[in-house]
Amino acid sequence: MSLSFRNPFGIRFKLVFLSSFLLVIPWLGYQYILEMEQVLRRGQEQTVLGTAQALATALNERPELFNEGSYTPARRSEDLYVYPIFSALSLDDDSLVDWGEYQQYEVMFGEKDQTRTELNPSRYYGADETLSFRNMVGEHNGSLYAYFKVIDDEIVYRSRDALSVHRSDFLEITMLSKEGNAINRYVVAPHEPEYLYPFQVQDGYSNPIHEDRISGQWYESNEGYEIELQIPMDMLGDRLGFAIFDVDDAQKRYVETVVSTYRVADAERLGSLRLPTPEIDRIVAGMGHNNSRIQVVDRSGRVLLSVGDIQSATGVLLTADPDEVPSNKYWLYVQNKILNPLYYQFLTKPSNDFIDDLYSDVSREGAHINSALEGEAATQFRTLADSETRLLEAAHPILANGDIMGAVVVDQNMNGLRTFRNQAMETLFNTMLGVMLIVTLGLFFSASRISSRIRGLRNQAEDIIDDTGRVRNTIVATRSSDEIGDLSRSFSNIVERLTQYTNYLENMSSRLSHELRTPVTVVRSSLENLGLTASNHESAVYIERAEEGIKRLNLILTNMSEATRLEQMLQTSEKEKIDLVRVLPGCVEGYKLAYPESKFEIDISEQPIYINGVPEYIAQLLDKLIANAVEFSYPEQPVTIFCRSLRDHAIIKVSNAGPYLPEKMKDRLFESMISVRPQVKQDQPHLGMGLHIARLITEFHGGKIGAENRQDREGVVITVVVPLFYR
Amino acid sequence: MSRRIAIVEDEAAIRENYADVLRKQGYEVQTFANRKDAMAAFDIRLPNLAIIDIGLENEIDGGFTLCQALRSLSDTLPIIFLTARDNDFDTVSGLRMGADDYLTKDISLPHLTARIAALFRRLDVIDQPPTPESLLHRGKLTLDIGRLTIQWDGQPVALTVTEFWMVHALAKYPGHVKSRQVLMQESKIFVDGSTITSHVKRIRKKFIQIDEEFDCIETVYGMGYRWNITPETAN
Numbered sequence: 001m002s003l004s005f006r007n008p009f010g011i012r013f014k015l016v017f018l019s020s021f022l023l024v025i026p027w028l029g030y031q032y033i034l035e036m037e038q039v040l041r042r043g044q045e046q047t048v049l050g051t052a053q054a055l056a057t058a059l060n061e062r063p064e065l066f067n068e069g070s071y072t073p074a075r076r077s078e079d080l081y082v083y084p085i086f087s088a089l090s091l092d093d094d095s096l097v098d099w100g101e102y103q104q105y106e107v108m109f110g111e112k113d114q115t116r117t118e119l120n121p122s123r124y125y126g127a128d129e130t131l132s133f134r135n136m137v138g139e140h141n142g143s144l145y146a147y148f149k150v151i152d153d154e155i156v157y158r159s160r161d162a163l164s165v166h167r168s169d170f171l172e173i174t175m176l177s178k179e180g181n182a183i184n185r186y187v188v189a190p191h192e193p194e195y196l197y198p199f200q201v202q203d204g205y206s207n208p209i210h211e212d213r214i215s216g217q218w219y220e221s222n223e224g225y226e227i228e229l230q231i232p233m234d235m236l237g238d239r240l241g242f243a244i245f246d247v248d249d250a251q252k253r254y255v256e257t258v259v260s261t262y263r264v265a266d267a268e269r270l271g272s273l274r275l276p277t278p279e280i281d282r283i284v285a286g287m288g289h290n291n292s293r294i295q296v297v298d299r300s301g302r303v304l305l306s307v308g309d310i311q312s313a314t315g316v317l318l319t320a321d322p323d324e325v326p327s328n329k330y331w332l333y334v335q336n337k338i339l340n341p342l343y344y345q346f347l348t349k350p351s352n353d354f355i356d357d358l359y360s361d362v363s364r365e366g367a368h369i370n371s372a373l374e375g376e377a378a379t380q381f382r383t384l385a386d387s388e389t390r391l392l393e394a395a396h397p398i399l400a401n402g403d404i405m406g407a408v409v410v411d412q413n414m415n416g417l418r419t420f421r422n423q424a425m426e427t428l429f430n431t432m433l434g435v436m437l438i439v440t441l442g443l444f445f446s447a448s449r450i451s452s453r454i455r456g457l458r459n460q461a462e463d464i465i466d467d468t469g470r471v472r473n474t475i476v477a478t479r480s481s482d483e484i485g486d487l488s489r490s491f492s493n494i495v496e497r498l499t500q501y502t503n504y505l506e507n508m509s510s511r512l513s514h515e516l517r518t519p520v521t522v523v524r525s526s527l528e529n530l531g532l533t534a535s536n537h538e539s540a541v542y543i544e545r546a547e548e549g550i551k552r553l554n555l556i557l558t559n560m561s562e563a564t565r566l567e568q569m570l571q572t573s574e575k576e577k578i579d580l581v582r583v584l585p586g587c588v589e590g591y592k593l594a595y596p597e598s599k600f601e602i603d604i605s606e607q608p609i610y611i612n613g614v615p616e617y618i619a620q621l622l623d624k625l626i627a628n629a630v631e632f633s634y635p636e637q638p639v640t641i642f643c644r645s646l647r648d649h650a651i652i653k654v655s656n657a658g659p660y661l662p663e664k665m666k667d668r669l670f671e672s673m674i675s676v677r678p679q680v681k682q683d684q685p686h687l688g689m690g691l692h693i694a695r696l697i698t699e700f701h702g703g704k705i706g707a708e709n710r711q712d713r714e715g716v717v718i719t720v721v722v723p724l725f726y727r
Numbered sequence: 728m729s730r731r732i733a734i735v736e737d738e739a740a741i742r743e744n745y746a747d748v749l750r751k752q753g754y755e756v757q758t759f760a761n762r763k764d765a766m767a768a769f770d771i772r773l774p775n776l777a778i779i780d781i782g783l784e785n786e787i788d789g790g791f792t793l794c795q796a797l798r799s800l801s802d803t804l805p806i807i808f809l810t811a812r813d814n815d816f817d818t819v820s821g822l823r824m825g826a827d828d829y830l831t832k833d834i835s836l837p838h839l840t841a842r843i844a845a846l847f848r849r850l851d852v853i854d855q856p857p858t859p860e861s862l863l864h865r866g867k868l869t870l871d872i873g874r875l876t877i878q879w880d881g882q883p884v885a886l887t888v889t890e891f892w893m894v895h896a897l898a899k900y901p902g903h904v905k906s907r908q909v910l911m912q913e914s915k916i917f918v919d920g921s922t923i924t925s926h927v928k929r930i931r932k933k934f935i936q937i938d939e940e941f942d943c944i945e946t947v948y949g950m951g952y953r954w955n956i957t958p959e960t961a962n
Contacts, residue, residue: 517811518738521832525744528836532751554833565814569925583948590906590950616924619948 011454015447019440026432033428037421044392044417045379051292052396052410053377058283059296059408063400079271080240080261081105085138086306089145091228092195094219096147099136106136106149109244109259118204119166119245119255131246131257137273144231144273148244152224156247158189165189166205167253170245171227173198173214174262174270176237183270186211188227193219196229239270291412296398298406299373301365310356310391314416335430343429347422348388354413356384356391364409368395372407375399381414390414453484457491464495471495471502506672509689510564513557520557524550563672563689563696566620570700573614577725580609580618580650584643587622591630598630599638609645610725613701621697622654624690625718629656631677632716648724649703655717660709669707670695691718698722730847731755733774735765735793736809737784741832745778745809748836749843762789766796773801775850776843779826781810781817791824798825805846809839818925828888845888849875865898866956868943882937889914890930893923897944897954906951927952 009017083105089098096103110132133150148171158168170189177184187205188198196216199208216229243260247253262271293308371378372395379394392412398405460475477492478485527550531543581604588600622641629639637657644651661669665676675688691707698705703722710717732754736742739760746756757774759765761784769777777797783789794806808821808829821829827846830839861873867880875891877884886894896913897905905913907923914926927944934941943955 514811517832518741521811522738522740522744525741525748525836529744529747532748532836558833561814568814568816586948586950590947593906593950615946615948 011451012444012447015443016440019443022436022439026429026436029428029432030425033421033424036424037417040417040420041392041414044412044414045394048292048392048394048410048412049377049379049396051294052394052408055283055294055296055408055410056396056398059398059405061400063403063405080137080242080273081107082144082273083136083138084303084305085140085145087140089138089140089228089230091216091230094217096149096226096228099138099147102136102138106134106147108132108134109261111259113259113261115243115258115260115263117243117245117255117258120258131244131259133244133259135242135261139233142233144233144236144240146229146231146242148227148242149221150224150226150244152246154248154250155220155225156250156253158191160191164205165199165201165208166245166255168247169225172243172245172260173231174241174243175235176239176270178234178237180237186214188214188216188218188229190218193225196227236273239272241270291416293411295364295409295411296406297364297369297409299404301369301373303364304406310411310413311354313412314419335426339430339433340426343422343426347425348418349422354384354389366393366395368393369407369409371395372397372409373404375404388418390418450484453478457484457488461491464498471499474499507564509560509672513560516553516557520550520553524554559689563693566693566696570617570696573617573700575612575614575701577610578613578615578618580611580643580652581605581607583615583618584622584641584652587619587626588641591626595626595630597635598633599636601638601640603640603642605644607645609643609650611650611701611722612725613722617697617700621694621720622652624694625654625720628690628694628718629654629658629716632656632658634658637715645724648726650722650724652720652722653717655710655715657710657713657715659716660714661707661716666707670705694718694720729753729755730775731757732776732778732843733757733759733765733769734778735759735762735783735790736778736780737761737782738780745836745839748840752840752843754843760784762786762793765793769797769800773797773804776805776807776846778807778809778843781808781812781821791820794821794824794826803850805850807842807846809834819929822887822929826887842888845875848873849888863895863898865901865954866943867938868894868898870895870898879934879937879941884933884937886930886933890926890933893926894930897952901954901956904947904950904953909951 083102085102087098087100111129114131130151130153133148135146135148137144137146139145152169156168158165158170162168165187166189168189170187173186173188175184175186176182185201186198187201187208188196190197194217196214196218198211198214200211201208213235214229214231216227218225218227220226241260241262243258243262245255246257246259248256263269291308291313293306293310293313295303295307296305297303366380366382368378368380375397377394377396379392382391382393383389384391390413392414393409394411395407395409397407457475460473463473464471464475466472475488475492475495477489524547527543527546531540531547584604585602588602591598591600626639626641633639633656639654639656642651642653642655662676665674668674669676670691672689672692674692691705695705698720701722703720705718705720707716707718709715732749734742734745734749734756736745736758737760742758742760746758749756757768759768777793779790779793781788781790783793786792790808790810794808797804797806805828806826808826809832810817810821810829811832818829828842830842834842861871863870863872869878869881870891871877872895875888877886877891877894892914893910896910910923927946931941931944934943945953945955947953
């Protein structure tokens with residue numbers, strides 16, 4: 001016996017499975033967009049490098065812009081170097097923290113910078129060697145900022161009632177006036193750590209007048225005190241100097257030590273202010289509208305100038321076209337609530353809220369800058385550690401007289417490109433989803449249609465032949481012109497011919513019996529005539545034998561047409577309400593007479609069992625079953641007739657003890673011309689019509705008939721199930 | 728004078744066999760192979776009895792047509808269908824056409840001659856007064872065995888000869904169950920049980936046409952039929 005494996009996947013499943021290969025298309029689209037992104041990135045790289053190059057070209061051959069060495073922190077000079085500061089500074093925060101990295105450029109003033117002034121006419125070397133300060137000057141937003149970290153062992157504040165401003169620790173600011181013809185001096189001498197209240201003083205610190213344009217704070221530190229101040233740039237002339245006056249004895253209040261940023265406080269010898277060149281500013285400002293962060297660094301990597309911030313430096317203009325914004329709020333909802341969360345499972349959406357921790361307004365370093373400072377323009381990509389953001393950085397050298405003066409660094413973040421890519425992806429995925437949805441649904445429906453048509457055809461095909469193998473229905477040929485229609489038509493054709501053939505076969509026995517009847521009659525009437533005339537005793541014997549044979553032939557013919565005749569009669573018979581319990585015992589009495597050698601056992605319900613039927617046919621049915629049972633019964637074994645109602649059916653069982661039925665024959669037993677009798681038993685003609693007639697009658701009553709081998713002993717039980725009378 | 732019997736049968740061997748037997752019985756026999764010849768002869772002179780096959784040469788129902796034509800010529804002419812067709816429809820339609828008997832070709836020649844004799848006897852005695860010994864009374868039922876006629880409550884019941892013998896077999900011993908086999912023997916026909924059933928049904932119908940209360944023929948399922956005597960008539 002071969003194992004049959006039934007493929008559980010129908011056409012629908014297969015088609016849907018095949019259609020899943022469509023998923024390759026969005027993948028290809030995805031790859032294409034990634035490729036496109038690469039190209040765009042290269043484009044952006046070139047653009048950025050181009051920007052850097054353009055700027056560098058503008059700055060080329062202007063060595064004065066870089067003024068080699070002027071910014072070296074170690075250099076000691078009377079000049080004050082004003083660093084560009086790119087963040088706002090707070091003057092009232094009690095600390096210098098906000099100066100941040102700029103503090104690295106502070107300059108130390110100490111013992112060597114002690115100066116003799118009119119307040120300490122004799123220089124006392126070592127009077128207070130500890131006095132020193134560190135100073136840093138920066139420029140931000142039109143103001144000069146400076147701080148002083150003063151180391152002083154004894155802080156002496158101005159007494160509350162003192163009118164003079166020079167008899168305590170104080171800071172003196174000396175500057176050339178804007179016009180450049182006078183020297184203005186300002187003194188900051190607080191009563192205690194407080195906000196600055198500076199005075200402008202004349203010679204000899206006389207006539208102090210409050211100057212409110214200078215602001216700042218004085219506060220104490222561990223080693224001394226710190227001063228932070230702000231001076232508007234428009235107050236300043238070209239030269240500027242600071243001096244710290246130290247008083248250590250609170251009683252005497254003599255100025256003991258002065259440390260200053262200058263040697264002599266006159267218009268010629270005061271240190272000059274070195275401001276960032278506004279020319280670079282202008283050149284860079286001209287380039288500043290291109291969505292980049294641009295910095296100019298000198299040879300040591302210090303930032304000379306910075307324009308733009310990296311967060312908005314996307315490089316790509318991304319203002320969405322207002323016409324393209326979908327106005328349908330449902331679609332917007334779907335897009336925002338369903339699709340986008342899905343897409344951004346695997347797409348990264350970088351935020352513009354990132355921090356470039358390697359960035360500094362003060363000094364920059366990196367491979368690209370190193371490369372640029374060696375004369376080679378370079379770009380690099382950098383991924384920020386805390387976010388998905390990638391930065392594109394380009395550096396281009398600035399040349400002057402064949403020397404590398406510095407480099408232009410142009411930075412852009414890649415978020416713009418990424419956003420642009422994401423938008424492309426969204427559009428692609430939306431389109432793909434739509435297309436795939438339509439294609440998949442279409443495929444599913446067409447597959448469903450096809451499979452339902454095939455199933456319909458299969459059901460029709462299964463309905464053609466009933467359980468008993470008879471052709472009952474036919475296939476209705478469809479008119480559709482496709483292959484299934486063809487199949488249906490050829491099926492219909494086959495069934496039609498099969499029906500004709502089956503009809504021919506089914507009617508053959510009755511037609512045969514009809515056709516045979518005439519020659520049989522010829523033979524019989526001739527024999528009878530012969531019998532009437534024959535005088536010879538010997539020939540009379542043969543005539544008798546011949547007549548015997550003819551009689552048997554006649555019986556066969558009658559039996560052959562019995563089924564056909566019965567079917568014709570069944571068509572015209574009318575059913576009535578009958579009680580099986582009354583019909584069956586009468587029949588059994590008859591069988592006791594008809595088969596005196598057999599024993600019959602009755603097991604019939606005492607309650608009436610009403611069915612809708614024709615009593616004669618029921619009797620005929622029982623005749624056939626009993627005849628069959630008696631024939632196959634072992635001698636001395638009873639034939640049992642059982643009848644009960646079970647739920648809404650009446651059950652009649654006729655069982656006999658006898659040889660088992662062959663398994664294969666159980667179902668075919670009730671077909672026409674089927675007999676399981678052994679050949680030796682054929683002393684009477686049998687055509688296998690008996691049980692066929694039994695089935696016809698059972699089906700006429702709307703019931704079912706079946707044969708089973710008995711479980712309790714060797715034998716066969718035939719069961720007839722007929723629905724009860726119901727009205 | 729010998730009676731003339733016409734046999735209309737397309738099968739020559741059968742036709743001649745029957746003709747031979749009947750001639751030996753002393754009848755004068757005419758044989759015809761088809762309806763046309765038969766009608767031509769009947770137009771000239773009617774036979775005393777016609778034995779007709781239903782299927783005649785290429786006319787499937789030629790016998791029925793011939794029967795109708797004959798019946799239109801004479802109301803009393805006995806007509807017997809002798810045919811290979813043994814289904815109910817043909818039997819019923821044959822008898823409805825006015826045939827006196829419907830026999831299948833299974834019938835043996837002696838049976839056939841007995842039937843013919845019975846039919847002639849009925850013709851002979853139809854005008855003679857019934858003799859008491861030939862009458863059988865069972866309640867409302869009166870059987871005239873001599874004429875093969877039956878009366879129910881004084882009204883004649885139009886039974887065929889086969890049906891007469893069946894009623895006779897049943898009514899002879901009221902209360903006794905007669906199996907189908909017995910009925911077949913008594914009525915001298917050889918058919919299967921279901922034909923007996925339909926015969927009995929037809930007999931019942933014929934009685935019920937006269938008397939709606941008729942219920943003397945009782946079916947004993949599985950065994951056969953019996954004649955019931957209604958209580959009033961038994962008394």
